[in-house]
Amino acid sequence: xxxxxxxxxxxxxxxxxxxxxxxxxxxxxxxxxEAQLIxxxxxxxxxxxxxxxxxxxxxxxxxxxxxxxxxxxAKNAIPVKTNLVKRHVxxxxxxxxxxxxxxxxxxxxxxxxxxxxxxxSDQAWSFRHTGTFSDFQQLILHITEAGLDLDxxxxxxxxxxxRRNQVRVAxxxxxxxxxxxxVNYDGAVFRETNEAGIGVVIRDSEGRVLHPMPRGLxxxxxxxxxxxxxxxxxxxxxxx
Numbered sequence: 001x002x003x004x005x006x007x008x009x010x011x012x013x014x015x016x017x018x019x020x021x022x023x024x025x026x027x028x029x030x031x032x033x034e035a036q037l038i039x040x041x042x043x044x045x046x047x048x049x050x051x052x053x054x055x056x057x058x059x060x061x062x063x064x065x066x067x068x069x070x071x072x073x074a075k076n077a078i079p080v081k082t083n084l085v086k087r088h089v090x091x092x093x094x095x096x097x098x099x100x101x102x103x104x105x106x107x108x109x110x111x112x113x114x115x116x117x118x119x120x121s122d123q124a125w126s127f128r129h130t131g132t133f134s135d136f137q138q139l140i141l142h143i144t145e146a147g148l149d150l151d152x153x154x155x156x157x158x159x160x161x162x163r164r165n166q167v168r169v170a171x172x173x174x175x176x177x178x179x180x181x182x183v184n185y186d187g188a189v190f191r192e193t194n195e196a197g198i199g200v201v202i203r204d205s206e207g208r209v210l211h212p213m214p215r216g217l218x219x220x221x222x223x224x225x226x227x228x229x230x231x232x233x234x235x236x237x238x239x240x
Contacts, residue, residue, distance in 0.1 A: 109157035
């Protein structure tokens with residue numbers, strides 16, 4: 001059973017004492033995957049516009065992961081290259097798809113010249129070349145005010161974002177020389193539950209996956225395991 005967001009106020013899902021998501025309430029009222037997605041949304045001083053946008057997005061008839069993506073995009077909270085440069089993860093913010101402009105949230109799934117064929121296939125989005133928007137949230141607000149199909153746009157931008165990620169990963173990953181194995185890993189910390197997650201994929205010189213290892217562990221224990229593996233020389237890590 002999922003949350004019926006049109007009838008549930010956002011404020012009722014927030015613990016008034018800790019100013020964080022009420023985890024027990026979320027788990028009781030929503031599907032596990034929805035609760036996890038909502039808990040990943042940062043809380044701040046929400047404006048009236050934010051609250052209206054939140055209610056509208058979470059009442060849409062689209063998959064929860066797409067609603068979550070739409071909200072994060074509206075809040076400039078997805079890992080486009082301009083955001084990664086700000087966090088000193090990357091040094092250049094040029095879009096990999098067009099190699100012409102900086103990749104911001106609005107550019108990646110909407111205004112990039114390489115996406116013209118996609119958006120021009122439907123006359124409903126003909127304003128793409130004439131409309132000027134300062135950010136992705138302004139684009140969403142324009143679509144809702146114009147009475148256009150935001151559900152359809154959401155599914156398209158989600159698909160384009162997934163394709164963008166697949167292309168970017170494929171472009172940067174190179175196989176190791178035989179007989180060496182390459183280990184790719186990533187991790188995340190969930191502060192509310194004091195846990196961390198790590199994903200590890202081991203591939204050979206032909207790109208074959210030998211052993212995927214997604215795990216969720218208490219943060220301290222995971223760190224100790226990771227350090228022990230490094231000390232024991234269990235893996236020979238090769239970066240891209």
